[in-house]
Amino acid sequence: MPAPLVTVIIPVFDVRPWLAECVASVRRQTIGTDNIEVIAVDDRSRDGSWEELERLAADFPELRVHRLPENSGGPGGPRNFGLDRAKGTYVFFLDADDYLGDEALERMVAMAERASSDVLLGRMATPPGHRDRAPKSMFGRSADKVDLYKSNVFNSLGPWKLFRREMIERHGIRFPEGVARREDGPFTSRCYLNAEVISILADYDCYYLRTRPDGSNATSQRPDYPALHAVAADLVAIVADHVPPGPKRDHLMARHVRTAVLTLFSAYWARELTPAEKRETFELARAVLKDCLTDGVLAKLDPRRRLMSHLIAEGEFEAFQEALPDLLKTESPAAVVDGERVYRPLNFFRDETLRVPDSVYDLTDRLAVEHRLTSLAWSERGLTIGFEAVLPDLSDRPQTVSVIVRARDGKTGHHVEATPAGGGTSFEAFVDVSKAAGGKALADGLWDLSVSISAEGVRRERRLGARRAESVETAADSHEVRRPGGSVVATTFFSKHGNLGLDLGERVHSSYPSPRLVSLRSTTTSLRVVADYPPPKDARRTEAAIVLARGSARLTMPTAVTVESGAFRLTASLSLPILRVRPGAWEVRAEVRIGDLRREVAVVNQKGRPVQLRVLPRLTKLLAKLRR
Incomplete structure (x- = not known):
């Protein structure tokens, strides 16, 4: 009998209300059950999940069910049990309270076969009525191969992905056992770092991530702080073992500082832990940060997380406890502009006692620009661009807005004044093709269109187009416009990343069809x-x-x-x-x-x-x- 294409591994523990729907979603897969083997491993459930598994297996020949002799303490044990018995070219880990989209495995396997993927992330979604926990930042568009260090895939360390089994076995990768939470991080990290090809399937909802109504998901339980810090230390060590010091390591380490270390210091930590427990977890976090907190990592953190990391790394326990309630608030103190730098004046800003460096509070390189393209309208002389733009961190200060028409090679740029349109943050800018180049006509070629916004000497520039109103047409639109010496064909278009561009003289976009x-x-x-x-x-x-x-x-x-x-x-x-x-x-x-x-x-x-x-x-x- 030929080996299956995919082995679906389902760890099971006290999930009876959702188990039938989970298994049914596997059975509905359009890839065909003859291409699937399903291994469900019960971790000594107490709610009848094992009996439900036996009932489901009686009517589903591809479902193999196993029961561990004693509870393993976390999903890592059942997943490893399934891995040891898997025969598929690929393995997919499906939690028993979640379910798959009907075409998920067919689409993922087809892409993995085409791209030779070692790890493939399928787009995740949240069922109606559930708290949205699905990661999104890496699913902007599908890609056969992404760069681990330039993409956001490392933000998703959950195991709900398609893995090439040969890669897992070649490197001996397994889950930590006996850990109730975040045990998937070390496994997925090792897979990412050993993978030659990481792919993203972003045009179909492959996996539905459910939040249990009773809040009994593992991530909803009381944290085991020593165990979680041990996982954080393991994550940091894995990156250090695979990636030499430098920007690439900093990119990955910043993720671990944000999500594996600092998230443990929550309102629950401040409210529920004893002083001794707080001191213990603080010192555990300090030990982890000692091995990974570089200037490059700090630069990738926002000022709040930067200050938390600095106080932990410096051993300022009392100052950390004092600042934490403020750092957990959603509101932020108004930014401070000093010369060409912008600071977030959080706790101890320019305090003479602690002397926290200004760089910890520096917001300049992280200033957000909120912008949205709202309209495009052609006339015989040029293009009118409607858009919204603001620097929200400096919204209490006068702001100057313009559109920059920049040559594709980046060497030449021309400012076009924007005027308020309707009040608030709405503006219009008219790109006069005959005058936009400092009073002269724009030359033929490809031009990128950006918004420039400044306040008190601080300026930021962002490409227009990726964020746009639904009414904005994205198809290339060509028009004849006048300029000295005759007319020219001007075409607005959107790049593969959604950015707005202008093609003068039909360098790429021809308005003339071929005979x-x-x-x-x-x-x-x-x-x-x-x-x-x-x-x-x-x-x-x-x-x-x-x-x-x-x-x-x-x-x-x-x-x-x-x-x-x-x-x-x-x-x-x-x-x-x-x-x-x-x-x-x-x-x-x-x-x-x-x-x-x-x-x-x-x-x-x-x-x-x-x-x-x-x-x-x-x-x-x-x-x-x-x-x-």
């Missing part, structure tokens, strides 16, 4: 080309002629233009031989003039490929005889 070849007949004495060309959307005068092109050489063929079936029919004839038609490949093109715009475009065949005419050398011999 479609109808017939081409060639003899030793004549050449006849017939092509159809769609008329422009407006009533501008249109002229066209068939052209033979080879390098810089051009030969315009006498062309008759008629209208047939709503299209311009171009019929061009040429008597041969012609001395200027040299042997080799000649492109068949059309010179099209619409209004005062003139363009040369390729004639294409029915498959959309450019048409070429090959002139054979024997014609050259014939021409030579005629010349003699």
Whole structure:
């Protein structure tokens, strides 16, 4: 019997109300149950989950059920038990209180096979009526291969992913056992760091992450602080073992400081722990930070987390306890501008006793820019851009807003003044193609459009477009606009990242469709080309002629233009031989003039490929005889 494509491993402990739906979601997989094996491992449940598993297995041959001899203390034990028995090319870990989208495994396996993925993250979602815990920052778009150090995938250390089993076994990766919470972090970290290809499937909800109504998820229970600090120390050690010091290590370590260490210091910690327990957990955290807190890591933290980390690392226990209630608040004190730097004046800011460095409070490089594109409107002179923009941390100060039209190479940028539109944070900017370059016309080429916003000498620039109103059309939109010396075709478009761009002169986006070849007949004495060309959307005068092109050489063929079936029919004839038609490949093109715009475009065949005419050398011999 062939090995299954996927082994789905389900750890089970006191989950009877959700177990049937979980298993049913696996059974519904469109990949087919013959491509799946399911291993469910009961960790000595007390609510009848084991009996429910046995009932489900009786009607589901691909479901293999096992029961551990005694409770292992966490989901790591059951997952390892399943891994030891898995036969699939891939393994997927599914918690028994969650469920899969029907096409999840089919889509993920197809992508993993195409991309040779070692780890594949499928988009996660939250069922209606549940608290949203699904990670989102890494699911902006699908990608066959992402960079661990440039993407957000390391923010998701949950095990609900597709893993290549051979990679897991080759590196001997297993879950920590006897740990009730965050045991998945060390396993997933090791997989990420040993993977050659990490992929993201972002166009389908693969996994539904449920919050139990009774709050009995492991993450809702009282924290075991010593165990959690041990996991944090393990996470830090794994990164240190795999990644040398530098920006890449700092990128990963910053995640562990934020989510594995600092999240333990919550209102619960402040309210429920005894003074001795607080001191113990503080010192455990200090030991972890000692091994990972560099200037590079601090720079990746916001001022609140930076201050918490600094006080812990410096052993300032009393100051930490004093500051924590304020640092846990959602409100922030108003920012302070000092020269070209912006600071968040949190506890002990410029306090003479503790002397916390200003860099801990520095907000300058993290200043947020809230912006949204709201409208695009063309006129005969240019483009009117409607948008919203504000520096929220400096919202109590006057702010100056403009649009920057910047050449794609980044070397040339022109400011276009923005004016308030409707009050608040709404603005309009008119990009006059004839004057936007410091009073001169913008040159042909690709231009990026950004918003620039400044307050008290502090300026920030962000690309426009990725955040936009639903009413903004994202399809490329071409228009003829006037500038000195004639008109030009200007096209607004959005990049693959959603950013707004402007194409002047059709460098990439052509408003001229390609003529479609109808017939081409060639003899030793004549050449006849017939092509159809769609008329422009407006009533501008249109002229066209068939052209033979080879390098810089051009030969315009006498062309008759008629209208047939709503299209311009171009019929061009040429008597041969012609001395200027040299042997080799000649492109068949059309010179099209619409209004005062003139363009040369390729004639294409029915498959959309450019048409070429090959002139054979024997014609050259014939021409030579005629010349003699």
